[in-house]
Amino acid sequence: MASNLIPITVAHGDGIGPEIMAASLHIIKEAGARIETEDIEIGEKVYLRGGTAGIEPSAWESLRRTKVFFKAPITTPQGGGFKSLNVTTRKTLGLYANVRPCVSYHPYIETKHPGMDVVIVRENEEDLYAGIEHRQTDEVYQCLKLISRPGSEKIVRYAFEYARRNNRKKVTCFTKDNIMKFTDGLFHKVFDEIGAEYPEFEKEHWIVDIGAAKLADTPEAFDVIVMPNLYGDILSDVAAQIAGSVGLAGSANIGAGAAMFEAIHGSAPRRAGQNLANPSGLLHGGLLMLVHIGQPDVAELIHNAWLKTIEDGVHTYDIYKEGASKQKVGTKEFAEAVVARLGQKPAKLKEASYSKEPKQGAGDAYVPKPRANKQLIGVDVFFQWNERDPEAFGKRLEQLNGDGLKLTSVSNRGVKVYPEGFKETFCTDHWRAGFMSEQTGGPVTHNQIVGLLGRLDKAGLDFIKIENLYTFDGQKGFVASQGE
Numbered sequence: 390m391a392s393n394l395i396p397i398t399v400a401h402g403d404g405i406g407p408e409i410m411a412a413s414l415h416i417i418k419e420a421g422a423r424i425e426t427e428d429i430e431i432g433e434k435v436y437l438r439g440g441t442a443g444i445e446p447s448a449w450e451s452l453r454r455t456k457v458f459f460k461a462p463i464t465t466p467q468g469g470g471f472k473s474l475n476v477t478t479r480k481t482l483g484l485y486a487n488v489r490p491c492v493s494y495h496p497y498i499e500t501k502h503p504g505m506d507v508v509i510v511r512e513n514e515e516d517l518y519a520g521i522e523h524r525q526t527d528e529v530y531q532c533l534k535l536i537s538r539p540g541s542e543k544i545v546r547y548a549f550e551y552a553r554r555n556n557r558k559k560v561t562c563f564t565k566d567n568i569m570k571f572t573d574g575l576f577h578k579v580f581d582e583i584g585a586e587y588p589e590f591e592k593e594h595w596i597v598d599i600g601a602a603k604l605a606d607t608p609e610a611f612d613v614i615v616m617p618n619l620y621g622d623i624l625s626d627v628a629a630q631i632a633g634s635v636g637l638a639g640s641a642n643i644g645a646g647a648a649m650f651e652a653i654h655g656s657a658p659r660r661a662g663q664n665l666a667n668p669s670g671l672l673h674g675g676l677l678m679l680v681h682i683g684q685p686d687v688a689e690l691i692h693n694a695w696l697k698t699i700e701d702g703v704h705t706y707d708i709y710k711e712g713a714s715k716q717k718v719g720t721k722e723f724a725e726a727v728v729a730r731l732g733q734k735p736a737k738l739k740e741a742s743y744s745k746e747p748k749q750g751a752g753d754a755y756v757p758k759p760r761a762n763k764q765l766i767g768v769d770v771f772f773q774w775n776e777r778d779p780e781a782f783g784k785r786l787e788q789l790n791g792d793g794l795k796l797t798s799v800s801n802r803g804v805k806v807y808p809e810g811f812k813e814t815f816c817t818d819h820w821r822a823g824f825m826s827e828q829t830g831g832p833v834t835h836n837q838i839v840g841l842l843g844r845l846d847k848a849g850l851d852f853i854k855i856e857n858l859y860t861f862d863g864q865k866g867f868v869a870s871q872g873e
């Protein structure tokens with residue numbers, strides 16, 4: 390292997406995958422990319438051979454060695470029992486960042502938002518997607534939302550580094566920290582802290598609801614947007630859709646040790662094998678890959694040739710429009726048209742420009758903060774209790790006070806219902822009771838909590854979980870119920 394070539398692992402996928410991968414690699418190689426490809430098999434055939442994850446163990450060997458995965462879309466067979474290859478790859482390789490540029494190409498591709506050029510950077514590993522869900526009572530189910538400082542720092546730093554490498558001007562953060570003060574609050578705080586290390590960018594934070602409305606209405610007001618997992622999942626689809634270019638968008642999944650690049654569309658089986666498919670989505674994934682492996686010069690060359698091809702009206706069937714387009718071409722001819730324009734720049738569409746500065750930091754080196762002084766000051770005990778009378782429940786729990794612990798309040802779905810609740814508050818069978826030290830704010834021991842649980846058990850109460858209540862350097866590490 391020549392030492393200046395970067396090895397990348399390529400999967401040709403299913404349906405239109407092999408055709409659009411051949412076309413994309415042709416363009417990338419003709420543009421002088423310094424890469425060496427090695428092929429692996431993924432997708433339908435592997436699933437049907439009995440590999441429930443759609444990928445062979447031998448393929449991991451290549452991926453772990455090259456650490457760069459260029460992936461064509463695959464077909465997930467119908468029926469249960471097949472695991473999502475994307476989720477498996479993301480989890481196995483620790484791909485914490487999902488990056489999706491959503492760009493409109495007005496007037497060549499129809500869109501209501503001609504000036505849109507937004508990149509969504511989505512956290513990919515935590516939030517409500519940690520998959521920790523429980524049914525706790527007959528009536529209540531729970532999904533745990535986890536936001537960590539290392540996870541937030543990595544994604545926010547990645548967003549700023551991306552902005553720097555792609556000559557962007559502004560980075561926006563979306564959270565719902567007016568409601569989720571701890572989880573989303575941490576993400577917002579980290580955005581402010583890390584943002585301070587990048588003075589060259591304009592920075593702003595939006596509450597996700599109004600931010601999403603603004604994004605859908607005036608996307609040209611945004612540049613790079615970084616978000617926790619759930620909001621990013623939803624809004625990256627909204628953004629791609631309103632840009633009018635779902636079929637043209639690529640995406641990157643980035644981790645500390647590896648990265649995966651693909652189109653956002655699927656394998657379009659009905660179009661397979663007819664030299665019809667548009668290779669642009671996968672090619673855009675390839676551009677993100679070239680920047681990632683330190684070849685922004687090649688990415689820029691291809692990107693501008695691609696823009697010129699679109700501008701010249703050379704279009705595949707999916708974007709062909711009588712009047713606006715000039716020539717309807719197949720997959721191979723489209724690739725040739727891009728190759729023929731290498732070195733040219735668009736006249737009307739915004740020219741692509743990438744920073745040629747060497748990569749400064751991948752954004753994944755986490756330096757732990759000094760540990761806080763953590764003090765146990767109480768416990769929330771959760772119960773299933775099927776009578777809907779808060780007063781009776783509170784009184785019953787008070788009888789179990791003792792050993793220095795006392796009941797402070799009872800809540801139902803986060804609303805205080807005892808003492809002094811409103812009888813109008815609807816109660817489910819899922820209750821939370823807070824117990825704290827008899828001396829206000831005083832310390833509590835694990836032993837006192839174990840004693841309390843013993844008393845609750847003896848009283849025949851069905852406790853379903855506990856959450857310890859701590860202070861961290863004197864600051865409360867929990868949120869009080871509404872009405873407390």
Ligand code: NAD
Pocket residue numbers: 405409461462463464465466475636651652653654655656657658659660665666667668669670707
């Ligand atoms: P799809 O994205 O494959 O197709 C949706 C529509 O867009 C179809 O009309 C299709 O013809 C068209 N289309 C998509 N890509 C195109 C292209 N490059 N050029 C021209 N037209 C294109 O979505 P689907 O039909 O819902 O799914 C088909 C298969 O793809 C399913 O098995 C699904 O599981 C899989 N899928 C895979 C991925 C992936 O591998 N990342 C993503 C989404 C769907």
